[in-house]
Structure formats: C-alpha cells, structure tokens
Amino acid sequence: MSTTDDSSQPGAPETLHDPSHAGLHHHDQHHPGRGRLLKFGMAAILIVLAAGIAYRLVSPPAGAQEAQAVRTAPVRRGPLVVTVTEGGTLLATESTDIKSEVEGQRTILEIVDEGTVITPEDVQEGIVLVRLDSSELEERTSSREISFLNAESSYKQAKENYEIQKKQNESNVALAELNVKFARMELDRYLGSELATALLEGKSDFTG
Numbered sequence: 001m002s003t004t005d006d007s008s009q010p011g012a013p014e015t016l017h018d019p020s021h022a023g024l025h026h027h028d029q030h031h032p033g034r035g036r037l038l039k040f041g042m043a044a045i046l047i048v049l050a051a052g053i054a055y056r057l058v059s060p061p062a063g064a065q066e067a068q069a070v071r072t073a074p075v076r077r078g079p080l081v082v083t084v085t086e087g088g089t090l091l092a093t094e095s096t097d098i099k100s101e102v103e104g105q106r107t108i109l110e111i112v113d114e115g116t117v118i119t120p121e122d123v124q125e126g127i128v129l130v131r132l133d134s135s136e137l138e139e140r141t142s143s144r145e146i147s148f149l150n151a152e153s154s155y156k157q158a159k160e161n162y163e164i165q166k167k168q169n170e171s172n173v174a175l176a177e178l179n180v181k182f183a184r185m186e187l188d189r190y191l192g193s194e195l196a197t198a199l200l201e202g203k204s205d206f207t208g
Contacts, residue, residue, distance in 0.1 A: 098129065098130070100130075100132060102132070102137070104136075106132040106133055106134075107132065107133040108130060108131070108132060108133075109131045109132065109133050110128070110130070110131035111129070111130045111131070112127075112129050112130075184196070184200075187199075187200075
C-alpha cells in the first residue's frame with residue numbers, strides 16, 4: 001500500500017490506495033454482466049435439481065410400470081352385448097281425443113303431466129285431467145240465476161194475483177146470482193109466480 005499526501009490542499013484527508021484491488025475494481029467496472037451470468041447459472045442449476053427431485057417423487061417405481069404394462073385377462077367364449085342408442089317416437093295403439101264441449105275458447109288452468117297413467121280407480125274417484133278457466137261461465141251462471149229468481153218472483157206474484165182475482169170473480173158471481181134470486185123473489189111477489197115465469201120466458205107481454 002502507498003500513501004499520497006496532497007500538499008496542495010492543506011488539511012485534506014489522506015487517501016489510501018491498494019494496488020492489489022485497483023485492478024479488480026477496474027475489471028468489475030468494465031464487465032458488469034459476468035456477475036449476472038453467474039447468478040443465472042446458479043439459479044438454473046437449482047431449478048434442474050428441484051425438477052429431478054420432483055420427478056422422482058411423482059413418477060411410480062419401475063416395477064409398478066412393468067406390472068401395469070403386462071396386465072392380462074382370461075379369454076372365454078360368451079355373448080357379446082352391443083348397446084345402440086337411437087332416437088324415436090312412441091305411438092299409442094289406442095288413443096282417445098278429449099275435447100271441451102263448452103262454447104268459445106277457454107284458458108287451461110291445470111292439466112295432468114304428460115305420460116300420466118290413468119287407472120280405473122282414478123276414473124271411479126273422478127280425477128280431474130284438465131281444469132279450464134270458468135270465470136266467464138260463472139258470471140253468466142250468476143246472471144242467469146238472478147234472472148231466474150226475478151222471473152220466479154214475478155210468477156209467484158202473478159199467481160197470487162190470479163188467485164185473488166179468481167176469488168173476487170167467484171164472489172162477484174155469487175153476489176150476482178144472489179141478486180138475481182132476490183130480484184126473482186121480488187118479481188114473483190109483485191106479479192105472481194106464474195106471470196113472472198111467463199114474462200121471463202117471453203110468453204107474456206104487458207104491452208098486449
């Protein structure tokens with residue numbers, strides 16, 4: 001090592017120079033990529049080592065690979081079943097069309113699921129297959145019921161009036177018959193029975 005004293009600047013600190021490191025600093029300044037290459041090389045070596053260890057841990061033993069490669073099965077005669085999947089449409093041998101007999105168009109509110117099997121017991125119990133919207137029919141039925149009740153009330157009133165009029169007519173007839181009877185009695189008393197009878201039968205005339 002050498003010591004250099006700079007006398008031109010009094011009080012300046014002494015600067016120490018190591019000749020052995022001067023060349024090293026000079027070399028590093030001119031070749032900075034070698035340090036990076038060294039780091040990359042060490043990282044690559046570590047990656048290769050890690051990959052080798054992982055391969056040994058994951059790969060099965062050689063004996064297991066050989067056992068898997070030579071697996072066999074006995075050959076024997078038997079039926080060969082071949083399954084073929086195809087699409088198609090099923091048609092019923094007997095079918096029944098169910099149609100609504102109600103006038104006009106109706107909205108379906110409820111219907112049984114397609115493919116539902118209807119048993120005789122379901123028919124006896126009266127199972128509902130399709131339920132239609134009956135709101136309009138119910139309104140018409142209610143209106144007709146009101147009209148029927150009004151007509152029935154009018155009929156009862158007319159019948160009562162008829163009975164009253166019938167009794168009144170019977171009473172009038174009885175009164176008229178009674179008046180005729182009283183008038184005949186008065187006529188018989190005034191003219192006599194024979195003359196009154198002849199007068200009523202047109203056999204006698206007072207003008208003659």
